[in-house]
Amino acid sequence: DTGVSQNPRHKITKRGQNVTFRCDPISEHNRLYWYRQTLGQGPEFLTYFQNEAQLEKSRLLSDRFSAERPKGSFSTLEIQRTEQGDSAMYLCASSPGQTNHIYFGEGSWLTVV
Amino acid sequence: DQQVKQNSPSLSVQEGRISILNCDYTNSMFDYFLWYKKYPAEGPTFLISISSIKDKNEDGRFTVFLNKSAKHLSLHIVPSQPGDSAVYFCAAVNRDDKIIFGKGTRLHILP
Secondary structure (H helix, E strand, O other): OOOOOOOOEEEOOOOOOOEEEEEOOOOOOOOEEEEEEEEOOEEEEEEEEEEEEEEEOOOOOOOOOEEOOOOOOEEEEEOOOOHHHOOOOEEEEOOOOOOOEEEEEEEEEEOOO | OOOOOOOOOOEEEEEOOOEEEEEEEEOOOOOEEEEEEOOOOOOHHHHHHHHEOOEEEEOOOOHHHHHHEOOOOEEEEEEOOOHHHHHEEEEEEEOOOOEEEEOEEEEEEEE
16 A cells, blocks of 8 residues: 555646646545645645546636546646646545545645746 | 634644644534644644544544534544644545545644
8 A cells, every 4th residue: 555646746837837736546445536725724625536437526626627537546637827826735635435534645736936 | 615614723732731622513414524634745644533423532642522513523632742743634524425624723732
């Protein structure tokens, strides 16, 4: 069990550029979550998947954000035309389903300059 | 609408004493409540949970109490240790396994 893996761990990008984050969940975990965390806030729900099906998207996920989990294993979170307000830590988590908690990765820091 | 609220941004407790972290929620339909601990530059790690049908769950130094009528839960850490200094997040799980987090409370354990 290697844990939830996220990369890149840090990304600095210029405003207007696109960025993509990848998450590899714990093996055989069928639930995968994306959260965003900014300073002084708790993790804010963005979206989650049951296998390859996206179950819900938060209102926080504007049209510039898209998440996929094409084969029900790893997931990507893409942000198009980044804005300074997108600067945050993006957290991925997974669970085997029917469990009362989720396992987080170490997060991907995004800084938009 | 903030469904999970942690109204104390920070808390300082003497080493060896009891730390009590509080959390309030607004939705009666949550199935489970969770506590996570977070160190800087790391992802949150799971500490302890409680089912909505229980009023107490204990795991070593950590005990979580749930008061459904008040829509309130608390995490007790006793005795507090220096390694407990971190940010603690309360979270609630709905029937679709969607998990909503509070804003967190920063706990400082004083020597």
